[in-house]
Amino acid sequence: MGGGQKRGRTQRRHFRNGRENVWKKNRLERTTSSSPSVVNADGNTGWETFATQNVAFEQYYKEQGIVREEEWDEFIGVLQKPLPAAFRINSSGQFYQDIRSQLENDFVSSLEATSEGEKEAIRPLPWYPENLAWHLNYSRMQLRKNQTLERFHEFLKQENEIGNITRQEAVSMVPPLFLDVRADHHILDMCAAPGSKTFQLLEMIHKVTEPGSLPDGLVIANDVDVQRCNLLIHQTKRMCSANLIVTNHEAQQFPSCHLSGSEEIRRDRLLFDRVLCDVPCSGDGTLRKAPDIWRKWNVGMGNGLHRLQVLIAMRGLALLKVGGRMVYSTCSMNPVENEAVVSEVLRRSAGSVELLDVTAELPELIRRPGLKKWQVRDKGQWLTSYRDVPKYRKDGIFPSMFPSGQICVEVKPVSGGLQDNLGTCEAVSGVESLVSLKMRHQEGISFEQASINDNEETAIKVDEPAEKCACQVDSEITCKEEVSEFPLERCVRIVPHDQNTGAFFIAVFHKLAPLQEKQSDSGRTFANRRNNLSENLSGDIIKDECSTGISTLQSSTGENLDMDEAVPDLTSPPGDSSIEQMEASLENEVSTNKNVMEETDKCTAGENGVKGVKGGKGRLQIQGKWRGVDPVVFFRDELTINSIRTFYGISECFPLDDHLVTRNSDAQHVKRIYYVSDSVHDVLNLNFQVGQQLKITSLGLKIFERQTLRADSSSCAYRISSEGLPLLLPYISKQILSASLADFEHLLKYKTIKFADFVDADFGEKASMLKLGCCVILLKQDHQPELVSGKVDASTIAIGCWRGKTNISVMVSQMDCQELLDRISARLGRERSTAPQIINNESCADVADENIEDRIPDEDSEDDKQEAA
Incomplete structure (x- = not known):
């Protein structure tokens, strides 16, 4: 440091006194500790x-009353035990029957033999179809630590x-x-996110498709958090599906995407046959998997998420086709997050x-x-x-949390006449004005605790004559159990x-008619203060079925909670705690939406619906609408x-035309x-049309990937990706060969083999006659000595390779190679494949020729950023 700097607070004199060289605990650590240290039997x-x-x-x-009193001890006892591991077989995978057979015939007996007195160490879940889901009597921790379970x-x-x-929790599969x-x-x-249910949905739509064909359906998987979207992408990428779109939106504001004036044309509006609404929740049903929730749990966690859950569920119903089905689910046991939300959804749906x-x-x-009551x-x-509910808590506790979902009208008892004490009469909902109360009194209508009629201005039940008016009765009215x-x-x-x-809650909805949402009592609290601002947005926001009831501007559930009942940051979104804050948020949204619409109007859209911005090096760089997200561009070179x-x-x-897309606007550097399916293509077109x-x-x-080569090496700059090969395989007639079992295993084990070293000399000669570049090698089937183009089936095994100047090199990961070897060995009844002897041992070590680097994937370029995430 320079000489002009001031001395810090730590001076030499602070070190004169001899002190123990240890860290001091702060006050919180001294008083409480979530994981206190203990002394083990060995003294450590x-x-x-x-x-x-x-x-x-x-x-x-x-x-x-979640469970009966006599069951309580058993209920708590199971909650305190670790959660058994469970997993599901991908029913659309090529080898799913082989894997199921291996589990039934191999692992069931071997695990029972290695387990110490454990009955049914592994068994199929009885309620999951076709024995495709399995339950273990071991937790994930035991699987990692137990040496006998290593294999x-x-x-x-x-x-x-x-x-x-x-690998997925059993109840999460339901x-x-x-x-x-x-x-x-x-x-x-x-x-x-994290994508296990999305993967399961993709399995269902792909299960009955033939090789080389795609289903007519699609799955749009959405999550609000960017990092969780990355996890979702990583999880679903294993499925290799052309029928998937991953989006990043707040669920309660998911876009409707329809063209104005085209409500009668169903293809010009994004609606869904099925909606899965697995909402954010307090998660206390996962206590066995995440025991840290025991320490964190409080009632505010469920109360704080209730409004958000209602909004998400209603948005899901708005996007559901008439006749469609929606599943609402949580991994919570709290009726405020479960039955109360279902009741409010039915109430609003009218x-x-x-x-x-x-x-x-x-x-x-x-x-x-x-439950019917809570x-x-x-x-x-x-x-x-x-x-x-006390008056100061009405911004955090809502009528929809209660079984009736109604606001009780309470008229305070007074001693004087109505005219002198009008101000003491109070309608809790804020809907019934004092003027209407006065008019009702003059007309001889009594006031009694009653529920608000949602669609009428008259909110007080007519029951008794005026002489028994509650304003003149010196007694308090009490509410019965709801x-x-x-x-x-x-x-x-x-x-x-x-x-x-674990614990789970599920409700299944069926949409009978277009959603005509009626305003429930819980929505009236803020409705009057919001109407003026909402009307200003009528021309700027695309409307849908439930635009009157689902405010696309509401993005949170914010409740005012004490610190001891605060909602954790990871589970509860930020929110407004007062009318003034909400109005300010709405005003900001008005400005934001207008700016977006103005920018859209100014956009000089091309055929892809994106605007051109002058980029570096004189190129016209196409920018997407969303900052930080690469644009989606149809590849039409x-x-x-x-x-x-x-x-x-x-x-x-x-x-291929209109089915190829990229994330890079520069066609020369893609x-x-x-590859996208017809259904995804239609959604993309609609998305471009609506801005x-x-x-x-x-x-x-991912179907093709650029390979950096010398100018004279290959006539095609793109190789077939491993993910896209199963889809493309039935339609390829060039650069494809069938190899014997021995040669196929050689390739998987040694990765690179020279033409002269193949066991089948004829195969080596045919391989040398292929063009330089990517090629496809099939495992020759017994009943099919020679390849017949387009005659592949679900049992066909193929890998992508690279034809170099002197050899064939495999372009498959080490893990995929080992998996194929194991599957081939299982089909042949061998315990495990062993490496066969190569004819020329020298060739095993000398696997590289001058073009071996051609098979190594290039470093990530501009459009790799999205996939790397």
Whole structure:
């Protein structure tokens, strides 16, 4: 440091006194510690596990009656045990039958033999179709630590990484099963991350497709958090689907994407046959998997998310086609997040939606009916009705949290006449004015505690003559215990001790008619103050079925909670706590939306609906609408497309035009080309027409990848990607050969083999006659000695390779090579494939020729940023 600097606060004199050289604990650490240190039997210091109890949790759920009193000890006992691991086989994968057979015939017996007295160490889940989901009596921690389970653990890791299985909590597999998905359905997963359910939905639409064909449906997977979107992309990339779009929006504001004036044309509006609404929740149903929730849990976690959950569910219904099905689910046991939300959705829908009874579906799944009555806990007190909510808490506790969902009209008893004491009469909802109260009194109408009629101005029930008016009765009116009027017993509650799982809640909705949402009592609190601002937006925001009830400007559930009941940052979005704050937010949204519309009007849109901005080096760089997200651009470079089609002999039956997209606007520097299905293509076209309302972070199937070569090396600059090969395989007639079992295994094990070193000399000669560049090698089937173009089936095994000047090199990852070797060995009845002897041992070491670097993938270029995420 320079000589002119001031001395810091730490001076030499501070070190004169001899002190122990240890860190001081802060005050919080001295008083409490989430993981206190303990002394083990061997004298070493260790750490205690998380405490698996919470007094407030037990008091809350005992009072709510989640389970019967005689079951309580069993219920808590199971919650305090680690969650058994579970996984699902990808039913659309090429080897799913082989994997299921390996589990049934190999691992079931081997795990029972290695487990110490453990019965049914591994078994299929009885309620999941076709034995495709499996349950282990070991937790994930036990799988990692138990040496006797090492072989099975390695199997799980490898198959999960490749995409043949998905490790997923058992109860998390249930909601997609209740959607009744078909291959032609358009599906929206509103809160999709981390992506296990999305992967499951993709399996369902791809299950019955033939090799080289794509389903008519699609899945749009959405999540609000960018980082969670990246996790979602990584999870779903294992599926290799051309029918997937990943978006980044707040679920309650998901765009409707329809052209103005085209409501009668269904293809000009983005609606869905199925909607999965697995909303953010407090997550106390995952206590067995995440024991840290025991320490964090409080009632404010559920209360703070209620409004957001209602908004997301209503938005999902608005985007659902008439006749479609929506599943609402949470991994919470809290009725405020479950039955209360379902009741409010039915209340707002005004008969447009019905709650389905799904007791006949998945009959072997043990489930319990939903609750008809519950209470709300806030600030240490139980509330049975909205009338009991203190005035200062009405911005955090809403009528929709209670079974009736109604605002009780309370008229305070007074001693004088109405004229002198008019100001003491109060309508809690804010809808009934004092003037209307006065008029009713003059007309001889009595006032009694009653529910607000949602669609009429008259909010007070006519019951008794004027002489018994509540304004003149010196007695307080009390609310009875509330019971929901809706058939909530049709909901599905899964509790842990029934089938040794986590807890889950599921409700299945069926849309009967276009959504005509009526304003419920819980929405009236802020409605009057918001109307003026909302009207200003009528010309700037595209409207949909429920534009009157679902404010696309509301993006949070903010509640005022004390620190001891605060909603954690990761589970509860920020929100407004007062009318003034909400109005300010609305005004900002007005300005923002107007600016967006102005920019859209000024946009000099091309055929892709994006604006041109002058970029560096004199090129016209096309920018997407969304900052930080690469644009989606249709790849229409005819010269490149024709060279690809000619080089590989791709049949004209396989459509390339208008099905290839990139994330780079410069066609000369495109690294990866993605293939999209017809359904995804239609959504992209609609999105461009409406000004790119969808913020797309990922889409399609990577099918071609640029390979950097010398100018004279290959006539085609793009190679076929491993992900896109199964789709393209039936349509290729050039650059493709069938290899014997021995030669195919050689390639998988040694990665590079010279032409002269193949066991089949004829195959080596044919390989040397291929053009330089990418080629495809098939495993020759017994019944098919020679390749017949277009005659591949689901059992065909193929890999992408590179034909160099002197050799053939594999362009498949080490893990994929090992997986194929294992699958081939399993089919042949061998324990594990062993490396065969190469004819010329020298060639095993000398695997590199002058063009071996051609098969190594290039470094990421501009459009790799999105996929790398």
